[in-house]
Amino acid sequence: MSQVTEVILKDGSVREFSGKVTALDVAREISGRLAKEVITARVNGKLYDINRPLPAKAELELLTFDDPEARDIYRHSTAHVMAQAVKELFPGTKLAIGPAIQDGFYYDFDMERPLSSEDLEKIEQRMQELVGQDIEFERMVMSRQEAVEMFRKLGEDYKIELIEQLPEEEEISCYRKGDFIDLCSGPHVGRSSRIRAFKLTSVAGAYWRGSEENAMLQRVYGTVFAKKSQLEEHLEMLEEAKKRDHRRLGKDLDLFSISEDAPGMPTLHPNGVVIWNELLKLWREEHDKDCYREIRTPLILDKRLWEQSGHWENFRENMYTTEVDEKTFCLKPMNCPGAMLYYQTNHYSYRDLPLRTAELGLVHRHELSGVLHGLLRVRAFTQDDAHIFMLPEQIGQEVGKVIDLVDRMYKVFGLEYRVELSTQPEKSMGTKEQWDNAIAALEKVLEEKQIPYKLNPGDGAFYGPKIDFHILDCLKRSWQCSTIQLDFQLPERFDLTYIGEDGQKHRPVTVHRVVYGAVERFMGILIEHFAGAFPTWLAPVQVKLLPIADRHHDYCHKLQHKLTEAGVRAVVDDRNEKVGYKIRQAQTEKVPYMLVAGDKEVEDGTVSLRTRGEGDKGSTDFAGFLEMIALEISQRSL
């Protein structure tokens, strides 16, 4: 009796096959092209190898590289080919893990000596050969014991550790490619020849399971695509991203520098300070609208205070200290204790709340040297902080107002963001009940505002849960900017009170929140976001006046004066150079507007306008230009 397989395709059509049939067979039936491109199949809702026989009744969906799940399988299979190549080239290498990641994959290896970039080339070459051999990825299911024994024989200690930690009911599967066997839930791409355009990009150390306690492994990163053109496009994109790197642009545009003598503590140059001041101007305008009151608290405070706040216990390894008069003082890593001291200087009625105190506070945190990264990860930074003291029933309203403020301000820059909610970490203060209430309050606000968010269990601050706003940089790395953190602990520790309607003392709730996060980091993100071509309102120099010859200098200086009076940042390039040269420099400085003036313009009282983006715009009436640019600046147009 021959077995019949009934296949239901995505469009609802039904096909019948006799005997063993695989997803690849079905794809071949449909079209030769699909057979070439199919990577994996969804069979009755489960992902299947395309060379795995289908069950008697199969609802089948064929997935190609365009599908995100198939893409990850493709990447993961490439990681396996790489592992095979490494094991062949470096016998004795132990395999750890090799997952798919954004744009590619990696594999961690435990090996005798570190890999060099020449090794990467060799590995890549060997991979090319393996792919060319067109070996089948063969799925093997085995018992837990069989698997452990097999990997013990192979000396794959990490695989044994992984198996032992898999849940009891989990099926143990391996994949064999020629002589190479790896533990893997699959599925894979069927045959190695399906893997086409790959490149190994870097090698780095990485700890087994990400913990410093464990062995340091060699991690090889790679990227892979279904088509060569896609790979090339991706590599070009990375090159492009490098040009946007804020560290490169910070130097080119003379915005900031970081001295070897102050690692992680940036020095802002005059151009950077212009941007800084504009950011703070916007910030103050928007905060005034929401009735924040700005305060300033000390940089250095007695250790006693940090013991009271709980920072000494929970944050000590990140704090700088100094001895003065036989007392220990700490350089503030956060602004909250200062804000608490301010609250304590007065008595409050429930009518005084919410009290919104804002502070642009410079904080220092001793981050590990290896994590420093331009302006994006620093040791000294200015938080655009605020502490809101409120009645417990005001939480929803106040957090909602902050969310609106963040959204309003990010829109000015055209930045997109993702929201995350983080809950109670292992190391934390307060009771489970307090935490649960706080988390519930935050969830409620997000849901009421219909904001999609990702849950980060255990990622909250030690004093309370938080809502984070993440912005992506040019390399799609995610950076936390705004954060809204509930805190039931500090009011307790500092014994903050207000007098309620009942005439009794009550405990206020505190929200810590930042919008930019760190002003330095936000600037770094903006530099990359705009690739240094800032919108006019942020541009360090908004207009450059370019006289053609010496006799036009006076005219240009007169116009510069008018621009400056109107609040426009304008400079005259009165060096003894040709206009082409001056234009070239203004362009590389990414100045939004250039005004060229020669005999004709002086005579007519006009200017010849050139914009950064569109080039020569021809003769323009100066008064009209002034009006236009003043409006553009005041509206903070993008």
Next chain:
RNA sequence: GCCGACGUAGCUCAAUUGGCAGAGCAGCUGACUUGUAAUCAGCAGGCUAUCGGUUCAAGUCCGAUCGUCGGCUCCA
């Protein structure tokens, strides 16, 4: 902090097996008086990150320190 790579003029980069540290741009001086992305000529610019070692000789080789860069979250 850990793993790896790197550190030469303000910037970008050269310098053969260890054999006199060099170029372009920027800067300064002068000439040219300039019309939409680089005018020409000249001058100056350095304790090769720091400290120590090997050597007749070190930018180059060895060791340490400091810093920078890429990773150290993605679970078979």
